[in-house]
Amino acid sequence: MTSEVRRPGPVVVLVFSHRDPPQVRRLVDRLREGNDVFVGIHHDPVGEPLVFPAMSDVALVPDPLHCPWGGYEVTVAMVHSLRWAVATVPELSWVLLISGQDYPAMPVRQMEHELRTSPHDAFVRHFRIDDDPALDVHHWQALTRRRYFNRRRFPRSARSYPWPRRHPFVNGRHAYVGDVWVNLGAEAVHQVLDDDAWMRQLFAFMRAAPNADELALPSLLLNGQQHLDVVSDRRRYLRFARGEPHPATLTEADIDEIVASDAFFARKFSAAAPAVLDRLDEHIRG
Secondary structure, three states: OOOOOOOOOOEEEEEEEOOOHHHHHHHHHHHOOOOOEEEEEEEOOOOOOOOOOOOOOEEEOOOOOOOOOOOOHHHHHHHHHHHHHHHHOOOOOEEEEEEOOEEEOOOHHHHHHHHHHOOOOEEOOEEEOOOOHHHOOOHHHHHHHHHHHOEEEOOOOOOEEEOOOOOOOOOOOOOEEEOOOOEEEHHHHHHHHOOHHHHHHHHHHHOOOOOOHHHHHHHHHHOOOOOOOEEOOOOEEOOOOOOOOOOOOOOHHHHHHHHHOOOOEEEOOOOOOHHHHHHHHHHHHO
């Protein structure tokens, strides 16, 4: 691993939470073990109240949005939080998006070192879906192609109905789907945020799209970014059974694989089983 620092600024971790404040506080405590990590927390205002004392390296994202699962609001909250992060920590080197049920899968300082010395500009697992279906490499592409181009979401609902849709992926713009939990270097963050005209077009389309968050950040990042080196890797450890809408809850049986992986974070963990996180801490620190 190279030791040349390419991005010396703070690593910002944006935590999106809606439940289990004690688990979120434990996650934040672990993130604060880094050398130069700033934690921003977007906590759903409809969830159980989350309170943090005043700290120089932790802050609650102001004006948080209620984010129903699968709703367009999740995308708005993520862009809102990214803009806040750039304004709050303008010298940032990376921004990592995680959920309140994630937990570091490696020592935070090791994660920081890799990011600051990485030759890459982003780690974002992604697939193109506006191309010939014969070129698909993952079954998820067919599912999301139907979801975004042939379904429309009921207003204020996660449900959708069949409806062929016009879309903005024309004139060299392409549709990319990927994980919500992304890892963006500073240049990639600005690529996502700085093209206001493209964002307005894309958001107008996503407003009626089911699970818009899986389309938003990859499509904002990967259009017009030829100068960026984007690795199609989520850098997350998870178990996702085919056909299931959510990843499996991790247990002690997963710990060896988590530690052996090159993931930055593992997800998801249950607040009802803190012993799993105790064991994970022991293995990482050992």
